Amino acid sequence: MEIIWLAVFAALLIGYFALEGFDIGVGMLLPVLSRASERAGEPGTPQAHRDRLVAAVAPFVLANEVWLVAVAGALIGVYPSLEGEVLHGLYPVVVALLVSWVMRDAGLWFRRRLDGARWRAFWDAALCAASWGLALTWGVALASVVRGLPANPFDALGLLYGAVVAAALAVHGRAFAAWRLSGADEPGTGRRLALTAALAALPVAVPLAVVAPTLLDHSASPAALNVLSIMALPVLPIVLAAQVWVWRTFGPARDPKTAARLPSFF
Amino acid sequence: MLDLARLQFAVTGSLHFLFVVLTLGLAPLVAIMQTRHLISGKPVFERMTRFWGQIYVINYALGIFTGLVMEFQFGLSWSGLTHFAGDVFGAPLALETLGAFFLESTFLGLWIFGWNRLPPRLHLACIWLVTLTAYASAYWIMVANSFLQHPAGAARQGDHLALTDFGALLLNPSLVMAVPHVIGAALFTGSFVMIGASAWHLFRRTPEQEFFRRSLRTGVVWGAVGTTLTVGFGYAQFGVVGPIQPEKFDDPLAGGALGFMILIGQLLQLVTVFALLPLLFRDLLARFRWLHPVLMIMTPLPFVAAILGWLAREVGRQPWLVYGELSVADAMSPGLTPGMITFSFVAFVGVLGMLAVVDYLLIARAVRRGPGQVALGARGDADHAPAPALAL
Numbered sequence: 001m002e003i004i005w006l007a008v009f010a011a012l013l014i015g016y017f018a019l020e021g022f023d024i025g026v027g028m029l030l031p032v033l034s035r036a037s038e039r040a041g042e043p044g045t046p047q048a049h050r051d052r053l054v055a056a057v058a059p060f061v062l063a064n065e066v067w068l069v070a071v072a073g074a075l076i077g078v079y080p081s082l083e084g085e086v087l088h089g090l091y092p093v094v095v096a097l098l099v100s101w102v103m104r105d106a107g108l109w110f111r112r113r114l115d116g117a118r119w120r121a122f123w124d125a126a127l128c129a130a131s132w133g134l135a136l137t138w139g140v141a142l143a144s145v146v147r148g149l150p151a152n153p154f155d156a157l158g159l160l161y162g163a164v165v166a167a168a169l170a171v172h173g174r175a176f177a178a179w180r181l182s183g184a185d186e187p188g189t190g191r192r193l194a195l196t197a198a199l200a201a202l203p204v205a206v207p208l209a210v211v212a213p214t215l216l217d218h219s220a221s222p223a224a225l226n227v228l229s230i231m232a233l234p235v236l237p238i239v240l241a242a243q244v245w246v247w248r249t250f251g252p253a254r255d256p257k258t259a260a261r262l263p264s265f266f
Numbered sequence: 267m268l269d270l271a272r273l274q275f276a277v278t279g280s281l282h283f284l285f286v287v288l289t290l291g292l293a294p295l296v297a298i299m300q301t302r303h304l305i306s307g308k309p310v311f312e313r314m315t316r317f318w319g320q321i322y323v324i325n326y327a328l329g330i331f332t333g334l335v336m337e338f339q340f341g342l343s344w345s346g347l348t349h350f351a352g353d354v355f356g357a358p359l360a361l362e363t364l365g366a367f368f369l370e371s372t373f374l375g376l377w378i379f380g381w382n383r384l385p386p387r388l389h390l391a392c393i394w395l396v397t398l399t400a401y402a403s404a405y406w407i408m409v410a411n412s413f414l415q416h417p418a419g420a421a422r423q424g425d426h427l428a429l430t431d432f433g434a435l436l437l438n439p440s441l442v443m444a445v446p447h448v449i450g451a452a453l454f455t456g457s458f459v460m461i462g463a464s465a466w467h468l469f470r471r472t473p474e475q476e477f478f479r480r481s482l483r484t485g486v487v488w489g490a491v492g493t494t495l496t497v498g499f500g501y502a503q504f505g506v507v508g509p510i511q512p513e514k515f516d517d518p519l520a521g522g523a524l525g526f527m528i529l530i531g532q533l534l535q536l537v538t539v540f541a542l543l544p545l546l547f548r549d550l551l552a553r554f555r556w557l558h559p560v561l562m563i564m565t566p567l568p569f570v571a572a573i574l575g576w577l578a579r580e581v582g583r584q585p586w587l588v589y590g591e592l593s594v595a596d597a598m599s600p601g602l603t604p605g606m607i608t609f610s611f612v613a614f615v616g617v618l619g620m621l622a623v624v625d626y627l628l629i630a631r632a633v634r635r636g637p638g639q640v641a642l643g644a645r646g647d648a649d650h651a652p653a654p655a656l657a658l
Binding site: 066098106114 | 340356362373621645
């Protein structure tokens with residue numbers, strides 16, 4: 001039972017990086033990618049290019065970020081004795097991560113709610129900065145967990161790992177934008193996206209493998225795990241089916257021109 | 267320092283509930299509007315779904331932001347709770363996130379971005395699934411909260427609590443009457459927002475008179491249902507809470523909050539059932555323009571009552587975190603320093619407070635602009651969109 005729940009926990013965390021990773025990556029690269037489309041001679045203002053990029057990730061964000069909510073829930077339910085220790089040991093990192101996450105989401109939800117150009121540019125800047133904040137704090141957090149929660153997580157090694165995570169997510173974000181925006185005319189983009197998903201998951205898979213024995217030692221009691229298994233495992237196939245439905249609904253359009261005419265809420 | 271940690275949880279918790287109570291109230295109303303559109307095919311129901319759906323969605327954002335911060339705060343500030351009772355308390359929280367909220371968020375994304383993309387029946391199914399999973403979420407969170415009020419289904423084993431009877435956790439006396447009470451309060455809040463916003467448009471004589479006459483009717487009918495549920499199950503709670511938390515309302519703050527909540531709830535129930543509901547006859551309420559400012563002033567009252575209700579429930583639990591088993595002071599994370607808690611307090615409360623104000627202004631603006639300019643579900647027709655790139 002402990003093994004099954006370790007697998008579920010690892011799948012959730014890896015899934016978060018493979019999926020939410022490209023939302024964060026596109027957010028980080030928002031100014032870079034929009035300038036690239038400008039240079040490629042695509043019509044539209046810089047704001048229009050940013051709108052197109054945000055609209056590309058928008059339908060996926062809610063289905064992707066929720067993987068981390070599930071990770072936190074699983075941490076409380078499956079590893080209750082570790083939850084406090086880890087979050088408390090990472091106190092400033094977790095606070096920074098949460099503030100980044102909230103600001104990233106605020107950028108998405110608020111950017112289109114007023115018409116002014118400055119309003120949208122402001123939230124796009126917040127979206128970009130907060131996406132960087134998310135990637136860097138994740139790197140610092142993972143480096144700290146692997147080293148047994150040192151007193152100062154923001155040291156050279158922590159920041160270096162932050163840069164590694166940021167680079168992986170940026171590459172993943174760029175691959176996603178290419179896949180979703182180029183339409184069905186470029187066949188290689190799907191395979192590339194799958195590869196960069198694995199790349200984005202690697203920086204979390206390695207630390208997970210290192211701490212797996214500790215996690216197993218701190219599993220909740222068999223009674224608690226039994227309850228979780230009976231109640232949660234039957235729902236997981238439904239959760240996965242809903243995720244598949246998102247991908248089937250919002251895949252790249254066969255005709256990018258019609259897709260461009262569908263307005264985005266974010 | 268203990269007070270600051272408590273205040274941080276109280277502020278984020280109250281902010282969370284302010285937004286979540288409206289989310290829970292509007293979700294079924296929007297789902298019903300969309301169902302009526304699918305059945306009748308009348309365009310007015312589609313416009314109502316999109317307009318009230320947009321209010322619902324703008325409000326939803328802050329529910330997420332505050333919810334994220336709350337979920338992580340257990341570990342940041344109150345690790346003693348998971349150490350002592352994680353085996354029991356962790357299960358409902360894990361089930362809420364793994365089952366209910368996971369699905370809710372996924373289906374919400376499909377609903378928001380699936381307009382004009384998904385077949386109408388499947389799109390309608392999405393909002394009903396969002397509603398269903400939102401209420402499942404609320405149930406699991408209430409299970410966890412009720413365990414703190416009355417640790418049923420658990421027994422002491424050495425230095426911690428062990429789960430002995432999961433069924434008892436699900437049928438906690440502190441839970442069974444509270445769940446319908448909260449559901450009623452949510453419906454009642456959602457309805458009062460509809461009533462207040464409709465009254466504004468009717469009073470200002472904006473062009474959307476027919477739209478808001480209908481919305482006012484819907485609001486009043488569901489407001490009558492909601493207030494009656496809330497008040498009925500509110501009084502029903504005294505019977506079950508008395509034996510398990512006898513001194514709950516002796517504290518002046520808990521008792522005062524309870525008193526004011528009852529005053530507001532009772533008053534609004536009487537007004538809704540005996541004045542507003544009869545005035546729906548021949549749309550008298552929509553025609554009595556002098557009454558509309560009163561309806562607008564009433565809009566914040568359900569929110570005030572909701573916060574007072576939580577204050578009564580949680581302050582009445584003090585000084586215990588898990589009633590009779592673990593005190594709040596003992597649950598605080600060891601090694602937490604005043605510097606840390608001040609830093610996170612400023613970060614969380616500052617950011618969330620600012621975003622909450624912005625969100626309320628955006629909701630007010632969406633109400634003011636009316637159903638003519640709704641982004642949710644917009645088609646992006648050529649006449650609305652001068653250039654494809656701008657229409658995105």
